[in-house]
Amino acid sequence: MGRGHDKLKRLMARGTEFLGCDYAILGGAMSWISERNLVSAISNAGGFGVIACGAMPPELLDKEIAATKAMTDKPFGVNLITMHPDLDDLIDICAKHDVSHVVLAGGLPSGKAIDRIKQHGAKLIAFAPALALAKKLKRSGVDALVVEGMEAGGHIGPVSTSVLAQEILPHVAEEMPVFVAGGIGRGEAIAAYLEMGAVGVQLGTRFVCATECIAHENFKKAFLRGNARDAVPSVQIDPRLPVIPVRALKNKETEAFAAKQREVADLLDKGELEMAEAQLQIEHYWAGALKRAVIDGDVESGSIMAGQSVGMVKREEPVADIIAELVEEAAAALTMRAEQPA
Structure with missing residues (x-):
C-alpha cells in the first residue's frame, strides 16, 4: 500500500469504523435493485450494502433481510421510507434481525421513528438536504447524515452535490459522520469530498451494471x-x-x-x-x-431511474471490480496531490 492508500484509509477511518466495513462506500438504496444479491455483493467486497425497502410490506422485508444474511456475514443496512404506512412494523423487523444501521429517507423522520430505531440499538442515518435540517437531525439523535445532491438518480432535491457539501460539511462534519452522494462516478470525486470533511460516500448508479445486480x-x-x-x-x-x-x-x-x-x-x-x-x-x-x-425490461413505458453519473458506467462487471477501481482512483488522486509542490 502506498501513500495514497494510507491517506485514503485515514480519511475514511471514521466512516469505516461507523459502518464496520473496509471502505466507507455506501450502496445507494434503489427500489427493486438493492436487494439481497447486490447488497450482499457490496458488503462482501468491503463496501456497505443497503437494502431498499421501498414499498415492501413487512413480511417481504423480513424475507429479504434473512436472505441477505445468508449471503454475507458482513454488516449491511436497510433503507426505510418515512411515509410508509407500516413504518413501525418495518423498524421492528429490522430489530428482529439485529440490522446494525437503518437509513430513513423520503422526508424528515418523526421523533417517534427515531426513538423506536435507537431503542433497538441500531445506528440511524438520515438525509440532510439543507444545513438547518442537518443541525435539526443531529439534535433529534440521528447518528450520521447523507448529503445527497440533485445529480442523483431517483427522488432528488433542488441543490447540487458540490453546493450542499460546501454548505453542510464545514459546520457539521466534526460533530457527526457525513456521507456525500449524488453524481459520484469516479474515485477522484470521492477523494475530494473526503478532503472536504466527509467520512465516506454513497453511490447507486455505478452499481446498476454490476454482474450481481438483478436488473434486466x-x-x-x-x-x-x-x-x-x-x-x-x-x-x-x-x-x-x-x-x-x-x-x-x-x-x-x-x-x-x-x-x-x-x-x-x-x-x-x-x-x-x-x-x-x-x-x-x-x-x-x-x-x-x-x-x-x-424487472420486466420494459424501458419504454417503465422508469429508468439513473443519476447523472450514468455516462461513467461503461461496462458490466463484478461489484468487487467497481469498488477496487474507485479505491485505486481515489488513492491515486490523493498521491498526486501529496506530491505536488506547495
Missing part, C-alpha cells in the same frame, strides 16, 4: 448507452401537488407521469383524495413504473 438486460443496456444529459428530472404539473422530482433516463414514461399527476390532482379537486393518500399514490406509481423497467 434491457435496463443495463440503457445505462451503458446513456449519458449525463439523458438523465433528466420529472416535471411537476400541478403546484398544489407537492411531487418530489425523480431523475431518470428520458423515454415515454416521462410523459406518462405528467398524465398520472393530472389524474391525482383531479381527484384532489373533487375531494375524493386526501393529500397524504395522493402522495402515496404517486409513490406506488413510481414503484410500479420502476419495476416495469428493472
Whole structure:
C-alpha cells in the first residue's frame, strides 16, 4: 500500500469504523435493485450494502433481510421510507434481525421513528438536504447524515452535490459522520469530498451494471448507452401537488407521469383524495413504473431511474471490480496531490 492508500484509509477511518466495513462506500438504496444479491455483493467486497425497502410490506422485508444474511456475514443496512404506512412494523423487523444501521429517507423522520430505531440499538442515518435540517437531525439523535445532491438518480432535491457539501460539511462534519452522494462516478470525486470533511460516500448508479445486480438486460443496456444529459428530472404539473422530482433516463414514461399527476390532482379537486393518500399514490406509481423497467425490461413505458453519473458506467462487471477501481482512483488522486509542490 502506498501513500495514497494510507491517506485514503485515514480519511475514511471514521466512516469505516461507523459502518464496520473496509471502505466507507455506501450502496445507494434503489427500489427493486438493492436487494439481497447486490447488497450482499457490496458488503462482501468491503463496501456497505443497503437494502431498499421501498414499498415492501413487512413480511417481504423480513424475507429479504434473512436472505441477505445468508449471503454475507458482513454488516449491511436497510433503507426505510418515512411515509410508509407500516413504518413501525418495518423498524421492528429490522430489530428482529439485529440490522446494525437503518437509513430513513423520503422526508424528515418523526421523533417517534427515531426513538423506536435507537431503542433497538441500531445506528440511524438520515438525509440532510439543507444545513438547518442537518443541525435539526443531529439534535433529534440521528447518528450520521447523507448529503445527497440533485445529480442523483431517483427522488432528488433542488441543490447540487458540490453546493450542499460546501454548505453542510464545514459546520457539521466534526460533530457527526457525513456521507456525500449524488453524481459520484469516479474515485477522484470521492477523494475530494473526503478532503472536504466527509467520512465516506454513497453511490447507486455505478452499481446498476454490476454482474450481481438483478436488473434486466434491457435496463443495463440503457445505462451503458446513456449519458449525463439523458438523465433528466420529472416535471411537476400541478403546484398544489407537492411531487418530489425523480431523475431518470428520458423515454415515454416521462410523459406518462405528467398524465398520472393530472389524474391525482383531479381527484384532489373533487375531494375524493386526501393529500397524504395522493402522495402515496404517486409513490406506488413510481414503484410500479420502476419495476416495469428493472424487472420486466420494459424501458419504454417503465422508469429508468439513473443519476447523472450514468455516462461513467461503461461496462458490466463484478461489484468487487467497481469498488477496487474507485479505491485505486481515489488513492491515486490523493498521491498526486501529496506530491505536488506547495
